[in-house]
Amino acid sequence: MENTAIRVRELRQRYGEFEAVAGVSFEVARGELFALLGTNGAGKTTTLEAVEGHRAAQSGEVRVLGRDPYRERRAVRPRLGIMLQEGGFFADLTTAETIDHWRGFVEDPRPRDELLDLAGLREQAGVRARQLSGGQKRRLDLALALTGRPEVLFLDEPTTGMDPEARHATRRTVAELVRDGLTVLLTTHYLEEAEQLADRLAIMHRGRVVASGTVAEVVGGHGDRVRFRVPPDVPVADLPVLRGVAAGIEVDAGHATATYTLPPDDLQPGVYGLLRWADERSLALPGLRVDNASLEDVFLSTAGAES
Amino acid sequence: MIGTRAFPVHLDRVLLTRVARLEARLLWRNRTALFVAAGMPLLFVGMLVPMHGKRIQGVDAALLQGTGHLALFLLFAVFMNLATVFTTRREDGTLKRMRGTALGDAEILGGSVLTATVLYMAQVAVLAVVLVAAFGGRAPADPVLTLAGIAGGVVVFALLASVVSGITPTTELTQLTVLPVMFACMAGAGVMFPLGVLPEVVQQSLRALPLTPVVEIVRTGYFGRDFTAHGVPPAVGVGGGWVACLPSFAILAAWAAVARRLAARAFRWDPRRS
Ligand SMILES: Nc1ncnc2c1ncn2[C@@H]1O[C@H](COP(=O)(O)OP(=O)(O)OP(=O)(O)O)[C@@H](O)[C@H]1O
Numbered sequence: 001m002e003n004t005a006i007r008v009r010e011l012r013q014r015y016g017e018f019e020a021v022a023g024v025s026f027e028v029a030r031g032e033l034f035a036l037l038g039t040n041g042a043g044k045t046t047t048l049e050a051v052e053g054h055r056a057a058q059s060g061e062v063r064v065l066g067r068d069p070y071r072e073r074r075a076v077r078p079r080l081g082i083m084l085q086e087g088g089f090f091a092d093l094t095t096a097e098t099i100d101h102w103r104g105f106v107e108d109p110r111p112r113d114e115l116l117d118l119a120g121l122r123e124q125a126g127v128r129a130r131q132l133s134g135g136q137k138r139r140l141d142l143a144l145a146l147t148g149r150p151e152v153l154f155l156d157e158p159t160t161g162m163d164p165e166a167r168h169a170t171r172r173t174v175a176e177l178v179r180d181g182l183t184v185l186l187t188t189h190y191l192e193e194a195e196q197l198a199d200r201l202a203i204m205h206r207g208r209v210v211a212s213g214t215v216a217e218v219v220g221g222h223g224d225r226v227r228f229r230v231p232p233d234v235p236v237a238d239l240p241v242l243r244g245v246a247a248g249i250e251v252d253a254g255h256a257t258a259t260y261t262l263p264p265d266d267l268q269p270g271v272y273g274l275l276r277w278a279d280e281r282s283l284a285l286p287g288l289r290v291d292n293a294s295l296e297d298v299f300l301s302t303a304g305a306e307s
Numbered sequence: 308m309i310g311t312r313a314f315p316v317h318l319d320r321v322l323l324t325r326v327a328r329l330e331a332r333l334l335w336r337n338r339t340a341l342f343v344a345a346g347m348p349l350l351f352v353g354m355l356v357p358m359h360g361k362r363i364q365g366v367d368a369a370l371l372q373g374t375g376h377l378a379l380f381l382l383f384a385v386f387m388n389l390a391t392v393f394t395t396r397r398e399d400g401t402l403k404r405m406r407g408t409a410l411g412d413a414e415i416l417g418g419s420v421l422t423a424t425v426l427y428m429a430q431v432a433v434l435a436v437v438l439v440a441a442f443g444g445r446a447p448a449d450p451v452l453t454l455a456g457i458a459g460g461v462v463v464f465a466l467l468a469s470v471v472s473g474i475t476p477t478t479e480l481t482q483l484t485v486l487p488v489m490f491a492c493m494a495g496a497g498v499m500f501p502l503g504v505l506p507e508v509v510q511q512s513l514r515a516l517p518l519t520p521v522v523e524i525v526r527t528g529y530f531g532r533d534f535t536a537h538g539v540p541p542a543v544g545v546g547g548g549w550v551a552c553l554p555s556f557a558i559l560a561a562w563a564a565v566a567r568r569l570a571a572r573a574f575r576w577d578p579r580r581s
């Protein structure tokens with residue numbers, strides 16, 4: 001069995017003149033959870049829909065479980081679970097009825113009660129879909145996507161609109177499924193969700209992947225930061241060079257702030273060097289802080305910067 | 308921009324009936340749709356009462372009109388019903404959602420068509436009984452011919468419904484977009500008044516409407532007379548009805564072919580983002 005569950009190469013998708021996806025490539029191994037992050041309109045949903053086989057790849061190659069998900073939909077679909085960004089429901093059916101009908105549309109369905117529990121909707125079993133809250137609909141959505149015991153699961157913003165507890169429960173559910181071997185391709189605007197769940201991730205911006213890898217790799221490339229306000233009696237030119245890195249200076253309302261951006265391995269020796277330098281001069285460094293780069297920093301600097 | 312170019316053919320009967328059962332349940336829950344699809348025909352049956360006893364084209368006027376209604380109900384139970392169903396399912400996102408299951412496209416759409424067909428056939432059966440019980444009707448002279456016309460009508464109007472849904476942005480607007488076909492077929496297919504009263508050129512062009520051939524075939528099969536010829540229709544022998552109706556079948560087949568091509572272009576699975 002091939003170890004690659006999803007392969008996307010140089011995918012391009014346009015809507016009329018507008019190129020929503022402009023050459024995206026990534027691979028997801030079996031049993032892996034891959035997260036697509038990115039600004040609104042970055043092209044995540046469009047990419048996902050091509051991978052799900054909802055639309056044909058206009059250019060480039062998409063393979064899911066070794067097949068073309070659009071042309072060979074009939075063969076591939078039964079092995080996929082799909083949670084769309086905006087999924088509709090039959091407004092007049094109850095939760096239980098919806099699940100029951102859904103179980104009829106897949107081979108070897110999960111039992112109804114298991115699905116109600118997965119969705120945390122046991123008490124809402126008799127409630128009509130139109131009366132479910134936004135977050136409850138999202139959870140029913142997830143249960144429907146899991147009805148057919150998929151091998152590959154697509155989640156387009158699965159936890160958007162959920163309260164923190166439901167979000168937590170959903171993440172736990174997904175993590176458990178991945179542990180049992182499920183492959184997941186997920187989009188999210190919650191960076192902590194990607195940090196927590198993703199084996200690897202890609203950040204998209206304007207139709208392109210601007211950063212990708214494991215969380216550590218993506219964050220690592222952006223370095224940790226050491227920051228303090230430059231004491232008034234110290235000339236900026238006298239600030240030390242730490243592990244070959246010079247201070248970046250920002251001046252705001254007459255106060256200068258120094259920032260060193262250090263690779264993770266240089267953080268500790270760098271900080272030590274700085275403190276020794278200050279100690280030798282009996283200087284206090286006001287507002288001294290050390291920040292690890294977070295996914296958010298990377299996100300903001302790669303995707304958010306120009307928009 | 309989504310969807311297969313041509314409509315697929317693979318059909319799994321079990322899955323098809325499961326979709327049809329879902330559709331039936333949804334129709335039952337949606338009383339407005341249920342009334343339009345199932346209640347309207349009752350009003351039409353009422354219209355037959357004052358016509359009973361008069362004779363047109365050599366047959367009882369109530370029977371002539373009633374047999375026309377057998378075809379006319381296609382417009383409500385199949386055409387309008389399915390145009391609304393397809394548009395609603397697309398706009399509420401459930402069409403696309405169903406596509407995320409093991410269901411094929413043919414089963415998703417076919418399930419809706421099956422439910423509409425069952426509803427329509429039930430109306431046909433009830434009306435046929437009413438014609439016998441209240442208006443002196445009889446068993447059709449050639450029931451197979453009548454049923455063949457009805458089946459052709461189901462195919463054509465189901466396809467037309469998918470075309471119309473493709474050009475209809477919202478469920479509410481379906482009531483508007485179905486009107487051209489509804490009006491043309493109600494007025495011009497020889498149900499409301501015999502086409503014989505119109506000039507020959509007009510008669511011939513009205514025969515090209517999709518409902519007209521269904522009306523002709525149904526009546527020919529029912530009365531055992533050639534209702535493709537207007538005026539007083541001549542009786543046909545065994546098999547003669549089929550021969551007389553060949554042009555009508557040809558017109559139906561042409562409509563089916565055109566509608567299928569249009570449907571493959573116009574039908575959409577994705578909600579319109581507007
Ligand atoms: N059907 C469509 N027709 C025209 N433009 C579209 C269509 N769908 C998406 N777009 C455009 O393509 C771009 C990418 O949209 P997409 O939905 O893939 O973004 P996204 O990354 O999923 O965004 P979000 O985080 O807001 O869900 C957007 O600029 C959007 O306006």
Ligand SMILES: [Mg+2]
Binds near residue numbers: 046085
């Ligand atoms: Mg999206």
